[in-house]
Amino acid sequence: MLKNTVTRWALAVVSAVILSGTAMAQTKPNVVILATGGTIAGAGADVTNSATYQAAKVPVDKLIAGIPQLSNVAAVRGEQVFQIASESFTNANLLTLGKRVAALAKQSDVDGIVITHGTDTTEETAYFLNLVVHTEKPIVVVASMRPGTAMSADGTLNLYSAVSVAGSKDARGKGVLVVMNDEINSGRDVTKAINIKVEAFKSPWGPLGLVVEGKNYWFRKLDKRHTMTSEFDIEKIDALPQVEIAYAAGSVTDVAYRSLVASGAKAIIHAGPGNGSVSGTLVPALQELRSKGVHIIRSTHVNAGGFVLRNAEQPDDKYDWVVAHDLNPQKARILATVALTATNDTKELQRIFWEY
Ligand code: DGL
Numbered sequence: 001m002l003k004n005t006v007t008r009w010a011l012a013v014v015s016a017v018i019l020s021g022t023a024m025a026q027t028k029p030n031v032v033i034l035a036t037g038g039t040i041a042g043a044g045a046d047v048t049n050s051a052t053y054q055a056a057k058v059p060v061d062k063l064i065a066g067i068p069q070l071s072n073v074a075a076v077r078g079e080q081v082f083q084i085a086s087e088s089f090t091n092a093n094l095l096t097l098g099k100r101v102a103a104l105a106k107q108s109d110v111d112g113i114v115i116t117h118g119t120d121t122t123e124e125t126a127y128f129l130n131l132v133v134h135t136e137k138p139i140v141v142v143a144s145m146r147p148g149t150a151m152s153a154d155g156t157l158n159l160y161s162a163v164s165v166a167g168s169k170d171a172r173g174k175g176v177l178v179v180m181n182d183e184i185n186s187g188r189d190v191t192k193a194i195n196i197k198v199e200a201f202k203s204p205w206g207p208l209g210l211v212v213e214g215k216n217y218w219f220r221k222l223d224k225r226h227t228m229t230s231e232f233d234i235e236k237i238d239a240l241p242q243v244e245i246a247y248a249a250g251s252v253t254d255v256a257y258r259s260l261v262a263s264g265a266k267a268i269i270h271a272g273p274g275n276g277s278v279s280g281t282l283v284p285a286l287q288e289l290r291s292k293g294v295h296i297i298r299s300t301h302v303n304a305g306g307f308v309l310r311n312a313e314q315p316d317d318k319y320d321w322v323v324a325h326d327l328n329p330q331k332a333r334i335l336a337t338v339a340l341t342a343t344n345d346t347k348e349l350q351r352i353f354w355e356y
Contacts, residue, residue, distance in 0.1 A: 030111045034116070036081050041057060063159065081100060086121040101129055145196075181198055182210055246270060252282060287319060322349045
């Protein structure tokens, strides 16, 4: 009798230990790292080379192996989607990456996704994914300003923080995030504001939160439509139209605008000074291009945070133009590219620019 009781007790203890161990193993979120290249995968010749290096050299498995502490915050696996410097990203790269992210997000064994990326176009990729991937799961884009071979390289902590955020339940439903330099920024708002400092990324309206030693501290939410509330779905997009940016300063001429349309652009983002101002010398050409069905979208190249108002100095209603709201030219290009997959109507385009 006593022997049976002891046996049952021993079995109960062993089962409890196994279950708790399994439970512990299961409490770690599954995070997939999609690597695309950039400085975070860069390599310099010497530890003093913090700005002179080759981007897109280190493979994802080596990035993961270089940070054993990742296993403390998540069960991590990597995929090498591309190995390029991000200034070379194309619409085709965005489609491929977006479709892979969407497919992974639908998998029950994936709790969060991290994308390692070059800093130059991090803001474009993050905004694109924010617009077209329908998931509540955290999607975190991460980069670095210094290669991993440099003294005080920032990529290691950035990647650790990104994986930690991607595995966090409290990061769900916040839209695509960019984690850099302890900050959690919205993929919609953030831009590369300084190209030579570790504190490179800024959102004109501030970060969403901070991540410190693997813990998230949230301050605000993104009010614009994104991910689950977006009307755009990467699974229904197989091609992206050509949208170009024309930079305008004093003495601007219409040569760039005309040649960009001649090359096939369906819309031109006017990167104007101030409130997206348009020189009088440009107006006739823009009216002609609009009459040929090309959309003109006024953005601004002011760098601390633009805000283009409709019908302020420019008669947008009269010319049938669109304003890019607070989006910088490169973000406006992303939104126009996605929006034109759904509509060519000016009023609809303007609604989309107010809402996203
Ligand atoms: N080559 C640029 C890029 O890949 C800069 C490298 C980086 O900062 O990630 O975006």
